[in-house]
Amino acid sequence: MYSNLWLIPFFPLVGSIFNGLFGKRIKNEAVIGGIATGMVFLSFLVAAQNFFKLLGDTEKVHELVIASWISIGNLQINWELLLDPLSAVMIMVVTGVGTLIHLYSIGYMHGEEGYYRFFCYMNLFAFAMLMLVLGGNALVMFIGWEGVGLCSYLLIGYYYEKKSASTAANKAFIVNRIGDFGFLCGLLTLFWALASKGVWTLNFVKIAESGHLLESGGLLITVVTLCFFLGATGKSAQIPLFTWLPDAMEGPTPVSALIHAATMVTAGVYMIGRMNGLFAMAPATMMTIAIVGGLTAFFAATIGLAQNDIKRVLAYSTVSQLGYMFLAMGVGAFSAGIFHLMTHAFFKACLFLGSGSVIHGLHHAYHHAHLHDDPQDMRNMGGLRKKMPITFITFLVSTIAISGIPLFSGFFSKDEILWWSFGSTRGHWMLWVLGAAAAGMTAFYMFRLVFMTFFGEQKTDARAKDHIPESPFTITIPLMVLGLLAVVGGYIGVPAILGGANRFHHFLEPVFGHALELNHIAAHGTHATEYTLMAISVAIAIVGIFIAWVMYVKDPELPAKFVGRFTAAHRVIFNKWYIDELYDFVFVNPCKKIGTFLWRGFDVRVVDGVVNGTAWVIKGLGAGLRYTQSGYLYNYAVAMVVGVVVIIGFYVF
Amino acid sequence: MADYLLSIMTFFPLLGILVLLFIPRDNGGLLKGFTLAVSLITFAISLPLAFDNVFTTSGGMHYREFYEWINIGNFFQMNYNLGVDGISLWLVMLTTFITPITILSTWNAVDKNVKGFMAMLLLLETGMLGAFISLDLFLFYIFWELMLIPMYFLIGIWGGKNRIYAAVKFFIYTAVGSLLMLVAIIFVYYFAVQSGVPMNGFGIEELYKLDLPYNAQFWLFLAFGFSFAIKVPMFPLHTWLPDAHTEAPTAGSVILAAVLLKMGTYGYIRFAMPMFPEALPTFIPFLAFLSVVGIIYGSLVAMMQDDIKKLVAYSSVAHLGFVMLGIFALNMQGFAGGMIQMINHGISTGALFLIVGFLYERRHTRLITEFGGVATKMPIFATIFMIITFSSIGLPGTNGFVGEFLALMGAFHSSLRWYAVFATSGVILAAIYMLWVYQRVMFGKVTNPENEKLKDLSLREIVIMLPLLLFVFWIGIYPNTFFSKMNPAMEQMLEHMGQGKVAVVEMHQPTDAGSHAPVKKHGHN
Amino acid sequence: MITVNHYMLLSAILFAIGTFGVLTRKNAIVIFMCIEVMLNSVNLTFIALSRHVGNMDGQIFVFFVMTVAAAEAAVGLALMIAFFRNRNSIDVDDFNMLKW
């Protein structure tokens, strides 16, 4: 019944190979783009078919073994796919948003010389993400895990002439690789722990079953889950390893939309969801996840306040929203986390694509006026709502959604998280405060962005002012669909308290339910507290919007005065709390110094020194002996007599 | 025919050299064509080995050949004793597979006395094949020394600037090691004869059955281990490798990296570890420490190189660190990981050296600063270089990952757990230096005017790279073709070492998953 | 009363003087003569001991020493003449053709 599951990742792979090999020859953009989008759309259809079949099916977990991969002795790892409600949701998100973004990038990437290369990488990314999501055992997931890392490296470094692009690509891959180091350590320790209990497996289903072998709350399970969490922070850009995401904006905008907003960065959240059985058993790790998530949410929001590059703001908002998801995972609200993941995918993708269409328009105008201003800088935008009405409307809708205004998707998912962070047995009121503050700041900087780009008078250069066209339909259609989803998306998960059936939560019940009961994690508190908290969070959001409106629409000089008074604070926030410089100082440069020291110092001087030293000693010895043959007769005579004296002397005494 | 296969395969290149001598010196094309033909025929001869699935069933030696060679009463006896089993099978295939590629790659790289060059390559192939299939310790020693000579000439005559220093250093380094081994071999034989064990020759089977006292095993393992450690190269003894590689011609350094380095690890598996199992527990922690240091040290130093070939040389120090870690884990996963990583290293590092060779042929320089923006000029080259870079980093789905993952898993299971954690950091360092060099060479704008006129890979060069790419993905996606032939031999080897009173971590599959299977027997240290 | 030891001491002294002469003189002929002195001191010991022991071997041996001395004289002087012919001096320091 689910035998065609393997088709889902297979289609994008075929598309990628086809474009990779023949793309250069076809040259026709429509054909390349068409094939790429078609392939992702096909996999979307198969995914939808499986999703709805699973919806109706009673048996929720289906495994499909394709072939045996590694079999040594009693270790048996094979290529296997796993479909359960969690992965069903994820494949719908990935393929759905993926198709829209592929359609969008046909128009957006028009005229690029590496057109075929772009679509080849995008399809390869889709394949890797689907492998990650559908992976039946940890190793197949790891293939997808590193595969998406590879594709993000390729796509960020798409404009490889630009030095900044290739450095950003390197940074992204290496930071991901550090995360993968954590994932690998967790994987190996888990495998060793289970194997020592006699269970030889990496298969998720078996891991879940034999989870009880490891005593819950123990050191072992905490170490395993912490390592996995390190992997998640690397991939989903949380506190320690988030520096690569803002630099990843070097890549084309569809890339940022697909990879750095909707799909790849959510891999960490998905992984925690996939292994919720283990995580639920380690309260210490859950608490660290919650704290890191909350801190990241708050911390990234502060940086987002002061950025001027439209994509940087969105990047930091993504980091902050991911902080929310991890907060949800940390406090045990697994289904809420995944729900926020889904809604975030919709409105963040719409925001990124909207910003892309703005940049596309400005780029077109500057190109037309032969200017070289930065199309991404918000300071020379403004008043574009008349020029790009559709982009404006969809952008506005998504901004409202992300700010958590009721009736929009963001509100339902974010509020659920905030409630759980307060009410859950694993939650803490401090986490709720962090979340709420971050929500306020999110509302502020999102509307600051909207007001600076679409409202106020037009600050673009005079010559290019009236050449900003509305983007072609291939760009606006995905925007509209995503805008719609941003609004509608929330209704499938309306919480019980607001009278909704919360079908999303029940749909994910079989995946998370067991772990929650076993470790009796639940959010409890009276309805009253829930309502008050909801009201407070909405109030904070509205206040944020009002401040933004005052500062950027009513009296545009206010921000300048603000910056004047808080120059130090502004400079710190603007320079991303100097995190990058800190990492360079603490990790990158010492590594280089150690490397050079080891090479110049140790390798060349010490080891080679020893080797050449022995050679030199032997040569010296040889030279020394040479002098004994001086050629003078009496030297030899003396030598002879000495010899005689010594020998006889030896015998006599 | 089957029972002479090994001898024919080994000595066919020698026959090739003989005929080669008659070809006129100035007719370069014919020389190269003929040598290529000889190496391809050798590959064809060795193919039945790969497809014969006797290896999947029994782990013992197959294609045995046994003739008495030198027999001086009971004082000294040595016989021509050949055989191949699961462990040496794929190394033999790797040798016969890499040599035609190397010859094809030096089509117009070498112009002065091509005949000598080709003769050296074929002699090298005979040496390597002989070493992998000889079961008599002394015969192994003869082939082991035979390999050094052509390599010395390859580096010494056709090398780079200070090739003499590199060639001499390479030769003395290895010779010192092998002399120690010779002493050990003689001592083993003398000890066996003296303790009344009827020894007819240096055959491995008899030597395995020998029960030497502990301190004898200790010193013998030290002697063998030291000689193989130089060849691997393990951490403190590795300085000959970067010099040898930077000075060697492309073909020389490809073969040096692809096969010669495996001699060391093969030596450990075939001779040092099974013959002296009791000495293992005392040496394993130390050697594992050295291999982990090798991984981290190799990667860190590779990061700071300004010469691509030296970078790749140090990276192979790191890769072989993984191999050794896997082998010293003394369990199935570790062994399999070590074995497959040997072959992966042969493929990915061999390919890397070919790539550096292509760049060197075009620009006659290996300094990274000289390049930049090559991707714009050579797109096909860029894609191939990228695939090989990711295979050498060990991206899942490529061959590197399978080897490294299994080696780490094996190490995790054995008593080397903490070593494995540090070794995993090598995964990060590998990504750093490989991507950094890839970025500095390929990406960015074309700054150096000479890079303008770089032309992309010719058909010949693509044909060289295709088989390597094929194996990169084949081992990555379906390594069972290789593992199925290795498993029985490895099980047998581990059992043998297990009996050597070393408490190997036995994994016993529980009858039913749920029950609490008896906790595993820990290594006794 | 003269005992064997007296003769021994005397020949030791002579031998030492001969060695000193050989080691220090630069003139080849004089070295030659000192060697003769050394040889004779040995002869003296031979005869003294042969008389002391009472058999004739010592004295016979002296004969052989003399033959050797004669042969050596002949060849040595021929050498010196040849040497003198092409180096025009008999000084030992000029004999440094043996330098490696």
Added chain:
Amino acid sequence: MQAILFYLTAVVAILSAFFVMKCRNPINSALNLVTTFLCLAVFYVMLESPFMAAVQIMVYAGAIMVLIIFVIMLLNLGLTVKTRYTHGLAAGGILSVMVLFVANYFTRAGEATGTGGSVTSELIASYGHTELIGRAMFVDFLLPFEIASILLLVAIVGAVVLSKRKV
């Protein structure tokens, strides 16, 4: 009485040996060498081996010394001696003293054993020393005697070859 003679000749021998080594002019040292040989001959007589004394005088003083003086005169070495006619005095001195010390100690160490040999002074007196030597040489040491003759032949041929101007 015999002791006085012994000491007298000993002193003369040592002095002349010393002067052989010391004189600047080779002629003087040659003459001193002759006196040394004569003293030795006297010693041989004192040791009841008159034949040896005679042979000593004939061979050494007569043949070899004449040859040496002949060569000195031939090469006209007399006056050409350079200012510094010795070198390495310190090393030579120490070494020769050590040689003296060692040789002396060497002779002292062992007791001259085996006094009971057949040849006693009365026997020499009765048969005559020459006959005894002749008997010993041509009976016990015949082969060495023949070899000695070959040695002399070789020496002669060598001398001729070396001193010829062009072969």
